[in-house]
Amino acid sequence: MEFKNFSLFINQSKVARFTKDLAEGKIMSTVCKKCGRQYYPPQADCFSCMESEMEWKEVPREGRLLTFTRIHVPPEHFAVRQPLMPFSSVQFEPCPIGLIEVEKGLKIMGWIPKVDIKKIKVGMKMKASPFTLPDGKLTIILEPLNP
Ligand SMILES: [Zn+2]
Incomplete structure (x- = not known):
């Protein structure tokens, strides 16, 4: 499943996992492995420290x-x-x-x-x-x- 299945037209393949998890009932964010900054909606790259090493984390609801x-x-x-x-x-x-x-x-x-x-x-x-x-x-x- 890709981002095209979200209700808005968004084609961000690097964070495509977002819709797959959403279908399973989870709202996910990404967290920068270097500086710990958390992004929702999920970002593939950290714009604080320009790193691309991100991990997925469920957000509180x-x-x-x-x-x-x-x-x-x-x-x-x-x-x-x-x-x-x-x-x-x-x-x-x-x-x-x-x-x-x-x-x-x-x-x-x-x-x-x-x-x-x-x-x-x-x-x-x-x-x-x-x-x-x-x-x-x-x-x-x-x-x-x-x-
Ligand atoms: Zn960072």
Whole structure:
């Protein structure tokens, strides 16, 4: 499986393992073997020390919501391949998307399906999970955890 199976058009063969692990339920990062800097989304090369010796490490899945918004113009994959926004039953109904911080400086972005946007608050605890869309592509969703 290559990166083309992620829900956005990304062709990064050096980090293609990301989607394979995502399909198995794991959200992976890369860690520089030299300086220890952790990258999510995974990077094949460390831009701190310019090393390419990286190792894979699963990221924590729970964190606090830093920010969120609604997507009114969907990414190309969603716009071209399917008429509906993901997680929306009404055409052009925007779906919230958010960013959680799971560790200091480590942030995961994901769709926030099935949650009324009025109930989404910055700082709320959320969990990130891989999710397979109806067409087989993978994405990441965020779900609120009990307060
Ligand atoms: Zn490094």
